[in-house]
Amino acid sequence: MSCLGSTNSDSIHSFPTGLRIKETKDVYEGEVTELTPAESENSLSGYGKTVSHVIVGLKTVKGTKQLRLDPTIYEAILKEKIVVGDVIYVEANISAVKRVGRSDAYASYDLESETYVPLPKGDVHKRKDGDQGVAEVVPGVVFIDEVHMLDIECFTYLNALLESPVAPTVILATNRGNALVRGTTDIVSPHGVPVDLLDRCLIVKTYGYNREQIGKVVQLRANVEGLKLGSGVLERIAEEGERGSMRYALQLLTPASILAGLSGRSPIEVEDIGEMNELFLDAKTSATDIGADGGFDGGKMW
Numbered sequence: 001m002s003c004l005g006s007t008n009s010d011s012i013h014s015f016p017t018g019l020r021i022k023e024t025k026d027v028y029e030g031e032v033t034e035l036t037p038a039e040s041e042n043s044l045s046g047y048g049k050t051v052s053h054v055i056v057g058l059k060t061v062k063g064t065k066q067l068r069l070d071p072t073i074y075e076a077i078l079k080e081k082i083v084v085g086d087v088i089y090v091e092a093n094i095s096a097v098k099r100v101g102r103s104d105a106y107a108s109y110d111l112e113s114e115t116y117v118p119l120p121k122g123d124v125h126k127r128k129d130g131d132q133g134v135a136e137v138v139p140g141v142v143f144i145d146e147v148h149m150l151d152i153e154c155f156t157y158l159n160a161l162l163e164s165p166v167a168p169t170v171i172l173a174t175n176r177g178n179a180l181v182r183g184t185t186d187i188v189s190p191h192g193v194p195v196d197l198l199d200r201c202l203i204v205k206t207y208g209y210n211r212e213q214i215g216k217v218v219q220l221r222a223n224v225e226g227l228k229l230g231s232g233v234l235e236r237i238a239e240e241g242e243r244g245s246m247r248y249a250l251q252l253l254t255p256a257s258i259l260a261g262l263s264g265r266s267p268i269e270v271e272d273i274g275e276m277n278e279l280f281l282d283a284k285t286s287a288t289d290i291g292a293d294g295g296f297d298g299g300k301m302w
Contacts, residue, residue, distance in 0.1 A: 028067060028090040030058030030124045031103045035084055037074055058088070058124045065124035073097055087117050140168040147172040148192030151183030155194050162200065172201065214241035214249055221250055227257050228267035236273045244282030252276050 034057030039049040054074040056067045073090070076097040082088055087100045101117035144150075150158070161167055172193065179192035189195055209217070215238035222229055229237075241249030256272040263272075281289070 025128050026092055027126050027128055028058055028065070028092065028124055029100075029120045029126060030060045030065070030087065031105075031119055032082060032084050032086050032088055033057040033059050033064065034066065035077070035082070037071075056090075058090075060120045060122060060124050062121065062123050070095060087120065139166055141171065142168045143171045143173070145173045148174045148176045148179055149182065152181055152187070152194065153183060155181070155197055159197050159200075209241070209246055211238045211242045214238045214246055217246065218249055218253070222253060225253065225257075227253060230267040230269040232270050233268050233273060236270050240273070240277070240282070244284055248282040252280075255280070 034055060036055040037051045038053050038055065040052040041049060051071045051074055053071060054069050054077065056069055056077075058065050058067065067090070069090070069092070072095045073092075076095060077088075080088075080097055080099040082097070082099050085103050085106045087103050089098045089100055090096070101115035104116040104118055107114075107116045158170070162170060174191045174193070176192045178188055178190055181187045181189050181192055181194055187194070190198060193201075215234050218237050218241065219229070219234060237249050237252055240252060252273060253268070256268045256276050259272045259275060260266070260268045
């Protein structure tokens with residue numbers, strides 16, 4: 001049984017969510033008209049000079065502006081090999097500088113290896129919306145398997161959280177029929193889930209695998225593992241899967257292939273599956289063989 005739960009209310013709780021980033025950045029963009037590093041005495045070493053700041057002049061179609069920038073930005077300018085006449089983009093908050101290209105006013109030929117760009121429009125100082133940074137909350141998906149293992153307190157808390165406007169879509173899975181809700185002594189509910197939570201869910205119909213479907217899954221698994229199946233083997237394993245479980249049918253493949261290899265054969269034959277059944281039990285058969293007192297019928301132990 002699978003349940004699909006969803007949400008509505010005013011309180012915000014801690015739930016897995018996605019984040020979409022929006023951020024406004026202060027940027028300076030334009031053609032470099034001046035690039036002058038200012039030096040000062042190095043007070044730490046006692047000799048030599050160090051760059052205290054850098055004066056950068058920027059020009060756009062709308063105007064010009066002179067900036068006094070941090071020496072760390074000057075290091076980025078040197079790394080980008082920026083000179084007068086280049087069009088640059090400065091993000092002052094994080095000391096980031098990018099060379100966009102050379103101003104087309106300096107173009108001498110029709111074809112050059114240099115990238116020429118037009119003089120930027122608008123003001124030198126702009127505010128731009130970034131597409132990464134800090135975010136908008138986007139509800140996600142939470143999958144809870146074996147939900148019948150939660151106790152009544154967990155279900156109560158989950159009920160409250162589902163009312164949050166940012167709560168995710170919650171998918172619950174269980175294989176129980178009517179079962180006692182954990183943490184209680186007398187509340188028996190379908191699937192071991194309290195009725196008040198169950199009423200808020202869309203229950204998805206699920207069915208067990210039939211023999212044909214089990215056979216297809218086993219064949220896919222055999223192909224992935226590079227195993228060869230002899231005549232009638234797929235049908236025999238599918239029969240075991242229908243009687244026991246899909247997992248048991250798949251688990252028969254590996255020991256059966258080892259047994260076939262010990263016998264000097266490449267494909268798995270029907271007799272290999274028969275020998276596996278003599279050595280191993282599926283969970284249903286094992287549970288049937290166990291007595292009501294927890295002992296073993298017939299003196300068997302495994």
